[in-house]
Amino acid sequence: MSRRPNVAIVGAGASGAVLAARLTEDADRHVLLLDMGHMPHGEEGFGPALLDARLVPGAQPDHPATTAHSVRLTPERPWQVMRGRVLGGSTTVNGGYFVRARRADFHRWAAAGNPAWNYDAVLPFLRMLETDLDFGPSELHGDQGPMRIRRTRLEHPAAAAFRDAAQQLGFPADPDKNDQAPPGFGPVPSNAIDGVRRNAGLSYLPPEVLARPNLITLSGWQARRVVVEGGRAVGVVAEHGGRRAVVEADSVVLSAGALATPHLLLLSGIGPRADLERVGIPVVCDAPAVGANFSDHPQVVLDWTPRGGLGEPTDSWLGGCLHLSSTGSKPDGAAAPGDLEILQSLVPMAGLVSGAVSVPGAPLSFLVSALTPRPTGRLRIRSADPDTPPDIDYNYLGTADDLCRLRAVVRVTAALLDTPPFAEISSGLREPGKQVLDDDSALNQWIRENLGTTQHTCGTAPMGPADDSRHSAVDQFGRVHGVRGLRVADTSILPDAPQRGPAATAVLIGEFIADAIRRDLRLESI
Template sequence: MSRRPDVVVVGAGAAGAVLTARLTEDSDRNVLLVDAGPIPRGKDGFGPALLDARLVPGALPNHPATTAHPVRLTPERPWLVTRGRVLGGSTTVNGGYFIRARREDFDRWAAASNPAWAYDEVLPFLRTLENDLDLGPSQLHGGQGPMRIRRGRIAHPAAVAFRDAARHLGFPADPDKNDQAPPGFGPVPSNAVDGIRLNTGLTYLPPEVLDRPNLTVLGGWQARRVVIEDGRATGVVVERDGGRATVEAGSVVLSTGALSTPHLLQLSGIGPRADLERLGIPVVRDAPAVGASFSDHPQVVLDWMPREDLDAPAESWLGGCLHLPCAEGGSDGAGTRGDLEVLQSLVPMAGLVSGAVSIPGAPLSFLASVQTPRPNGRLRIRSADPGTSPDIDYNFLSAAEDFSRLREVVRVTAALIDTPPFADISHGLLDPGPEVLNDDRALDRWIRDHLGTAQHTCGTVPMGPLDDPGRGAVDQFGRVHGVRALRVADTSILPDAPQRGPAATAVLIGEFIADAMRRGRR
């Protein structure tokens, strides 16, 4: 690139790759994309092991395409949350689940002073990003977008048994989880096609886009701080192999993810004043909402034993998926939503964490989660040294309804496994046993000991009103309040987590904010 870039995009993941591709469609805009991980070129650059949709690279400990964030799910339960560190970000290492947020999610975000995020407003972007290989173009679905979407076939014996068990218990069919029909059982819309996980690096930044003359891409450079002069972002300090450099640009967009972006803002002097002053970081913008309350989806794994070894899945690790509303709803009125999820794995958990699609004699699993938006987490900077991880507390199980909803989804999963259709292929649920399932206190202890996370963090830099800095750190177009020429474009801007996994919404964010920038909403 012969001149200073007009925009530097930090992070080439689910949203950053999308944003970069769309911005560089304007030939008069020079863009620099910086990422901490490598930038493979095309399928050959990624290699088959990373793209095999029957596996989840993010589940492998210390996978070179990931980075691990130490967190606490509860005060007694430390955890490592892995995120992608490669072109495509977490879309390269996740499960390929690509389900849209629900209408009520978008309308809830719109009501929080973000009217452009109402469902009817964002639906055109959802269509633009999508090529629905099953249903084709319509008023609901796109047919020409970069993200090729296919629903997994319900053909594997375990998936067929799950479908029949759901029918046996009276759950409705939910054949298209990307429409807004009542929740139920159905196949999983996925960006895994013909066994290949089509991440945003492949779909939005293939070699022909990477070679655009107005795009420069730097892999292996870690962003350390945004440079802000007189209230305006003018560049980014980056580091590689111990050496630092400053990249100057006309504007900066942070797309490093919901755990890294707030930390980078705090290192740059944008965050809660007291935390920054305590660490000697000059305060650029007192932004108490940065890191103050985020949400994620608590999850437990329930293992069951097949009566005989089943064939490895042909194309994806994903089986069927059941969404259902929790019976009681809780104090936040969540009972009308399909906010409980039972997701089926056709690969043993032992295989997902070891890179094998089949392990003879191993149990298979359901991933049972609560997807009610509950922004109770907190992320706080601990040191002015960018190499020191922030303190991240998910604050799961902090309310009675957290337990009641997890109890319900565990018991529904156990009931599915216990139906005659499922019993035909299964010896039954391995754990918890009936004596635990039938005792609330015992089941609560089991949940506390087996708790995990779906790794769907959102809301660490929430969009909201300028006049309420405790609720809003950016506006609805990702512009950081009080700092010119600085935006955020990743799931950190969502006020809370959607009721579905956020991968599709992350891609939407890239499309949405790129459109805002191209339309001159500066």
């Protein structure tokens, strides 16, 4: 492709890979896809270590396909958040969990000034992106999309015990967590098929798509800032092997992820004026919402000890999943339906962090999370030097409700392990012990000391009306307010995190914004 690209996409992850695939379906549109990581061609290019759905490369410290971001979950709790640095982004290194956002999430985002995001409007895109291998085509599911979805099998002894324990405690069956039915226990919709994690890159950009004459890929190139001239984005400054160059384009889409994308905006002079002036970056557009209030989901890991060997999982590290409702207060006084999650790991945590499916004698785990939308985080630029990372505070556990929700989900997990189905295969929860479980103050302290995160960051460049710059940086089609020719297309644009993991929603964002670009939609047409 010798001509100047119509669109330069920064980031080949869950949204960027989708954009590149869909936009190049139009032969007259020329697209350049740039990523700091490797862009393999087909399964062989990824290799078995990235494809094995029984492993989670993102849990392995210093994995070459990841980038580590230093953050603070609370003032006393530093953490490393790992994001994918390879074709498919974090869908290449995550657990393969592919659960749709809830209907209430879409309605909440629509009510925040984004009417095109109501559930009924996005459902066709949700169907279009998937091939549901369990339920097939219907009003809810598709059978022609690039993402192949299959639910985890509950045949492993630990998964069967989880199912029976949840039933014994009265939780409803939830066989399809993508159908918006009342939450309960069920298998996990996943893009792991026959033991292979079919990431978004592999699904949307197979070799035949990467070979399209109107698509150019630049791997190993790191974007440094967007070039804006006369109020319009005209390219990207990128670096490769110590050499910097300007990649020119008619328009630019940032799909670098919810931590890297806002940093690029800030480095480009798009962000809170005072913060930009403090570090000496010329202000292109005063955008106070960039990095101001992002959200994620706090998580703790609960280990339990099996009685003897239960065998290795065959297809996925994931077992069953229980969603239940908290009693945390909301403005309307009601609990959010299914805002707590108990996710089962069939591989020991020691194996997930070391890249081994089996670790003899190691405990198995539940990953328990509060999924209530809570935009408490803040990302601030520290330097005009792009090699200086931003300052990232998650500000977890800021209210009594935050701790109340986590206490509730920890206690339900302990109750599950006390049921007869688990007693047959388990000698119980390792910690916290009963004395801590029964004492709110002691359990609060245990949670603080063991706090982690689901790595579901959203909302660092949220969408909303242009006249509400304190709360919105882009419109509902990802167009950056105040800068022509520049869009954001990743989970940065969600006003807050959905009440499920956001991988499926990240792919949806790619589909939705690709459609907007192809149709040249305007807000007034909705």
